[in-house]
Amino acid sequence: MNSFTLGSARLAADSGATVIGVTSYAKSALAEVSTHTLMAGAEFHAWNDELPIGNIVQMLILSALHAAVTGNSPEVVEARSAVFEEVLHSIVEDNQ
Incomplete structure (x- = not known):
């Protein structure tokens, strides 16, 4: 979700590289750029969870x-x- 990661993924994809994105959100900007998306995250119980x-x-x-x-x-x-x-x-x- 940061500009550095997304910019790097876009440059790689635009250059023809296979991009494997690891994200917590299926509809994230990284998932859209990625050739393959791996969903890995955890359920949040509250926005103030510090874990x-x-x-x-x-x-x-x-x-x-x-x-x-x-x-x-x-x-x-x-x-x-x-x-x-x-x-x-x-x-x-x-x-x-």
Whole structure:
């Protein structure tokens, strides 16, 4: 829903690229520009909800897509393991 994302998607589409949009809204401007639209979001109970559930769902979708594209090369497996360890030790364990 921001001009940078929409501008980039439009430029890519106008250049003939396949654009995969990840959005919470089926009728968003990004969905209109995208070749393929992935719907990923969360239900809001109130506009003042401060939980970023929709953003987390979208990050999980993007992470899964990234893993599918990069495959299981040794470099990717090593990097994925390093990120897991960083998240586990720096974020999860520090907040317990």
